[in-house]
Amino acid sequence: MKIAPISYLFLFLIILSILYSCSTHLKDDNPIIDKALSELQLEFEYMDTSINPRSDFYQYCNGTWMMENPVPDDKSKYSTFNVVDDKIKKHLRLILLDVSHNGDSEGSDEQILGDFYTSFMDTLNRNDKGTEPLDETKLLEYAASIENSDGIVNVLSYHHPRGINSIFNFRIDIDEKNNSQYVAYLSQGGLGLPNKGYYFDEDERSITIRADYKQHISNVFDWNGVSLSEEEVARIYGIEEALAEASRSQEENRDDNAKYNPYTVKEIANENPTINWPKYFDKIGLKNKSKIIVQQPEYFKRLGELIREKPINDWSLYMQWRVLNEFETAMTTELLNENFDFYSKTMRGRTTMKEDWERAIATITGSPINELLGKKFVEVKFSIDDKAKVNEMVDHITAVFDERINDLDWMSEPTKNKAKEKLASFARKLGFPDKWKSYEDLQINDSNYLENIVQLSLYTFKDKLDKLNNAIDKSEWHMPPHLVNAYYNPVLNEIVFPAGIMQNPFFDARFEDAVNYARMGAVIGHELTHGFDDQGSRYGADGNLENWWTSEDSIKFSEKTQKLIEQYNEFEVLDGVFINGKLTLGENIADFGGLTIAYYAYLKSLEGTERSVINGFSNEQRFFIAFGQVWKNTIKEDELITRVKTDYHSPGKYRVNGTLSNMPEFFSAFNIQEGDAMRQPSDKITKIW
Numbered sequence: 170m171k172i173a174p175i176s177y178l179f180l181f182l183i184i185l186s187i188l189y190s191c192s193t194h195l196k197d198d199n200p201i202i203d204k205a206l207s208e209l210q211l212e213f214e215y216m217d218t219s220i221n222p223r224s225d226f227y228q229y230c231n232g233t234w235m236m237e238n239p240v241p242d243d244k245s246k247y248s249t250f251n252v253v254d255d256k257i258k259k260h261l262r263l264i265l266l267d268v269s270h271n272g273d274s275e276g277s278d279e280q281i282l283g284d285f286y287t288s289f290m291d292t293l294n295r296n297d298k299g300t301e302p303l304d305e306t307k308l309l310e311y312a313a314s315i316e317n318s319d320g321i322v323n324v325l326s327y328h329h330p331r332g333i334n335s336i337f338n339f340r341i342d343i344d345e346k347n348n349s350q351y352v353a354y355l356s357q358g359g360l361g362l363p364n365k366g367y368y369f370d371e372d373e374r375s376i377t378i379r380a381d382y383k384q385h386i387s388n389v390f391d392w393n394g395v396s397l398s399e400e401e402v403a404r405i406y407g408i409e410e411a412l413a414e415a416s417r418s419q420e421e422n423r424d425d426n427a428k429y430n431p432y433t434v435k436e437i438a439n440e441n442p443t444i445n446w447p448k449y450f451d452k453i454g455l456k457n458k459s460k461i462i463v464q465q466p467e468y469f470k471r472l473g474e475l476i477r478e479k480p481i482n483d484w485s486l487y488m489q490w491r492v493l494n495e496f497e498t499a500m501t502t503e504l505l506n507e508n509f510d511f512y513s514k515t516m517r518g519r520t521t522m523k524e525d526w527e528r529a530i531a532t533i534t535g536s537p538i539n540e541l542l543g544k545k546f547v548e549v550k551f552s553i554d555d556k557a558k559v560n561e562m563v564d565h566i567t568a569v570f571d572e573r574i575n576d577l578d579w580m581s582e583p584t585k586n587k588a589k590e591k592l593a594s595f596a597r598k599l600g601f602p603d604k605w606k607s608y609e610d611l612q613i614n615d616s617n618y619l620e621n622i623v624q625l626s627l628y629t630f631k632d633k634l635d636k637l638n639n640a641i642d643k644s645e646w647h648m649p650p651h652l653v654n655a656y657y658n659p660v661l662n663e664i665v666f667p668a669g670i671m672q673n674p675f676f677d678a679r680f681e682d683a684v685n686y687a688r689m690g691a692v693i694g695h696e697l698t699h700g701f702d703d704q705g706s707r708y709g710a711d712g713n714l715e716n717w718w719t720s721e722d723s724i725k726f727s728e729k730t731q732k733l734i735e736q737y738n739e740f741e742v743l744d745g746v747f748i749n750g751k752l753t754l755g756e757n758i759a760d761f762g763g764l765t766i767a768y769y770a771y772l773k774s775l776e777g778t779e780r781s782v783i784n785g786f787s788n789e790q791r792f793f794i795a796f797g798q799v800w801k802n803t804i805k806e807d808e809l810i811t812r813v814k815t816d817y818h819s820p821g822k823y824r825v826n827g828t829l830s831n832m833p834e835f836f837s838a839f840n841i842q843e844g845d846a847m848r849q850p851s852d853k854i855t856k857i858w
Contacts, residue, residue: 332626518807694763
């Protein structure tokens with residue numbers, strides 16, 4: 170059937186009206202361009218245009234994709250990060266297969282990486298050995314032999330260098346108030362559940378998790394040939410519950426000043442005489458004891474009381490559990506499945522375990538030898554041209570940030586000068602380290618995975634102890650090059666962008682600037698803004714923890730950030746489940762500041778160029794759509810609840826909608842009106858950076 174000419178005109182007018190409703194504030198003289206999606210990298214087919222962008226921009230950008238991409242059984246969340254990560258893992262698998270069959274010389278990068286991978290993958294050997302590798306470590310034997318408080322100290326000094334999280338944590342790191350040296354830190358620890366809240370929250374899910382956790386403890390001991398009574402399990406759990414009660418919450422632990430409490434060994438011993446601290450430090454090999462930072466002094470005071478109050482047999486059972494809990498995934502398939510059932514299925518809603526090779530990559534990525542894998546990755550999958558382009562974007566975004574500091578109407582000139590000084594002092598690391606770590610003294614074999622894990626812990630512990638006597642190595646990276654992530658290090662005042670995140674769809678030199686600035690640019694701006702969030706702003710230009718604000722400006726800043734806390738507290742992710750605005754404050758500030766700065770850097774990139782309309786969307790609209798789409802994800806309810814309780818980041822939907830609902834630039838681009846869901850009321854909107 171042919172359509173009459175008048176029908177063509179009518180159809181054209183309908184299409185034109187639809188495009189106009191999606192594209193506000195466009196100039197009539199802008200050319201309309203139709204680009205291939207592969208070139209543009211705005212996935213218009215992912216959008217759900219039945220949703221009004223004024224009511225839910227995240228759903229508008231991603232609704233079709235979310236409907237077509239349910240969470241896979243082996244994941245608890247599926248997002249853009251997973252898409253990129255899955256691509257990278259295919260390259261990493263080939264690398265690991267290659268190095269595991271080469272028979273390279275002892276101590277070489279290839280031998281260490283290849284043998285570790287082989288030991289992980291050899292599940293048949295692990296099943297045959299059963300408890301034998303664990304028995305060889307003597308970790309359980311020592312924990313079972315405790316007879317008094319000195320025995321606890323002996324076991325702790327044996328556990329901690331071998332990576333066992335018992336009772337408290339010890340680490341060596343850069344001194345936050347004197348970043349020219351390393352210092353020892355003591356902090357709360359020793360829990361098998363994610364944080365304090367899991368032991369005391371009274372919602373039905375938390376109660377169920379606690380019951381399942383106790384059953385998990387019993388099941389793991391059964392695997393080891395020890396049948397515990399309910400009363401014995403309760404005693405183990407009772408230790409953890411008491412430690413949790415003495416611990417600070419995650420929100421409280423965000424205050425770095427409150428965690429900086431320098432002590433001498435004598436002072437620690439005087440305040441906590443139940444624990445023989447000189448003996449503990451001697452046995453772990455700490456020779457430089459001039460200063461130790463105790464991050465939660467009240468925890469250690471209560472710990473001394475608990476050691477006196479709780480029967481010694483309870484501590485012995487608890488420390489045996491810490492060993493078993495630490496190595497659950499390192500032994501037999503039966504125990505691996507038991508770990509998966511509780512920590513992945515119950516806690517996060519996963520139904521299928523990842524394949525062995527994927528778990529091997531995840532394990533290596535989270536291990537001290539992750540840089541070896543990253544080194545191999547950048548040899549085959551990284552462009553120096555991309556690094557140069559990202560470096561140029563950092564320059565532009567930093568310049569815009571500097572201008573915005575000048576224009577702040579709430580900050581005084583003295584604080585502005587300090588802020589600009591700090592911004593100008595940012596160091597940057599892009600792609601991969603200039604100097605690779607050496608692991609030539611590390612002993613790794615191809616047949617005993619658990620022994621390899623212990624060796625890695627011992628190697629890392631010794632390396633940290635040795636740093637106490639050496640200068641700070643500012644070239645060191647704390648994230649492997651292949652990871653799809655980025656970070657800001659306040660103590661060194663540096664931003665770091667691994668090669669992994671400089672990948673499509675976060676970045677591609679072929680993308681138009683609207684996409685690169687909305688995605689990689691927002692990541693750059695995010696990390697820069699971390700230097701000025703509620704915690705990063707407490708560190709000066711030299712990286713030391715110090716106050717560089719006037720008291721008046723500090724009050725104004727707190728008032729502005731309080732508005733963000735209150736906004737995010739009102740976001741209900743599930744019935745009765747709300748975001749914790751205080752816990753997520755730093756990341757929310759960084760999201761908001763980062764996108765705002767990236768937006769204005771993008772506008773600068775347009776100067777002198779011809780604007781365009783693509784698929785009905787203006788330059789500004791494409792920028793915001795690109796941002797909305799990079800945070801697309803689907804997530805299981807259990808995972809969402811776990812993240813809300815433990816993650817410093819807001820869920821993806823609210824990283825988009827929460828950020829944009831404060832931005833006048835977004836309101837203008839999509840004609841968002843007062844009263845629309847995507848616009849905060851005027852008295853709640855805050856402008857920080």
